[in-house]
Amino acid sequence: MESLSIKGGVPLRGEVTISGAKNAALPIMAATLLTAEPCVIRRVPNLSDVTFMGQILTSLGAKVKFDGATLTVQAAKIRGVGDYDLIRKMRGSICILGPLLGRLHRASVSLPGGCVIGPRPIDLHLKGLGRLGARITIQGGYVRARAPRLAGGEVFLGGRAGPTVLGTANVMMAAVLAKGVTLIESAACEPEVVDLAAFLNAMGARVVGAGSPTITITGVRELHGAEHEVIPDRIEAATFAIAAAATHGEVTLREARSDHMHAVLDKLREAGVAVERRGPALTVRRGNRLKPVDITTLPYAGFPTDAQAQMMVLMTLTPGISIITERIFESRFMHVSELARLGADIAIEGPSAIVKGGRPLSGAPIMASDLRASAALVIAGLVARGSTLVKRIYHLDRGYEKIDEKLKRLGARIERVEEP
Ligand code: EPZ
Secondary structure (H helix, E strand, O other), X not given: OEEEEEEOOOOOEEEEEOOEOHHHHHHHHHHHHHOOXXXXXXXXXXXXXXXXXXXXXXXXXXXXXXXXXXXXXXXXXXXXXXXXXXXXXXXXXXXXXXXXXXXXXXXXXXXXXXXXXXXXXXXXXXXXXXXXXXXXXXXXOEEEEEOOOOEOOEEEOOEOOEOOHHHHHHHHHHHOOOEOEEEEEOXXXXXXXXXXXXXXXXXXXXXXXXOEOOEEEEOOOOOOOOEEEOOEOHHHHHHHHHHHHHOOOEEEEEOOOHHHOHHHHHHHHHOOEEEEEEOOEEEEEEOOOOOOOOEEEOOOOOEOHHHHHHHHHHHHOOOEEEEEEOOOOOOOOXXXXXXXXXXXXXXXXXXXXXXXXXXXXXXXXXEOOOHHHHHHHHHHHHHOEOEEEEEOOHHHHOOOOOHHHHHHHOOOEEEEEEOO
């Protein structure tokens, strides 16, 4: 198993190109199941989650071909049951349920497995698909859905933590081929939902209002093939922006969409980090003195939960107290105990982490627990005195394309090593 060996203390400098967004690419790949015609998707990031989704589409009968960052999928003849173990392993694959139901009117998808960041129920997905006429049972570890006739209807998708991103995607992808009009209320507004809607409309769907809490879908008889370029990854961009600030560096993020990152950039500015837009690029530079800021994670356009851990590292470096409250995934503090190994002073009080910042970090062997926690541990290793060994980086490869090579080009002393 691989680890990352990092020698800290080098300011990151230079330019990095942001890859396509994992959380847009996955539902867009699932949406290719809605047509028998070929679809060409560009700027698809080279990630293990994307490879997994490709294998899942293949297990359903689709032809899948990767050519660098361009993916061609043709789902001419497909079946409604995918590979149990593959689907169970990757939570994001639940978003094949909607397109299979929309196209075949039946689907059997294994229930997603557990997740360290907190319980991840799919009750809202099932409620939404049920509102379109699907009969759903859970049997033998599978979600079994049947809908002899999918019909448009009103679907409210608000849950205890607000809207659901993949739930919105699933209902949208079932509704595009349903009879009549579907109205999704309390829909997720994430840029990835907007990107999926753009792809569906390129296939001939009629989706209006994506990006707002109310989405209207007028069902059509069939969809055709289409071409699409995935949006840049706002969470990868946020991760590099925070790494630049944490290491006292100056980094230009090429292809970053600052209009998708307002909450993160606002908090960075509040903390004293200089953020400048130069055409399609964004330059982030550490100002003189960092200031503590409080953060609460919220659905989009609020502060993203997927950037919470990375921002916590920056606050460990900042003299003073900052309070970080996690409102989306209640146990998303797995990185706290590992940051404590590096000398950080963080106390957990219910949904909040109280960070007493300003104490220098020193390197140690630490363990990644999930995707975004591992990104935070890498940033901490770039700052900490001496060497840090980040273990179990397979978590990182799920969502960051060649992050060690990108960091190396920015001057980081980082090596991928086999775990001893
Ligand atoms: C998406 O997950 C992202 N994953 C997550 O990114 C991201 O953290 C999350 O949205 C929130 O922004 C992908 O897009 C592949 P949700 P999703 O349904 O759709 C509760 C990363 O690091 N809920 O919006 O699965 C749920 O428990 C990953 O890239 C229900 O209660 O998240 C959570 O508290 C991690 N019932 C909240 O809603 C449901 O049926 C938001 O979850 C569904 C969700």
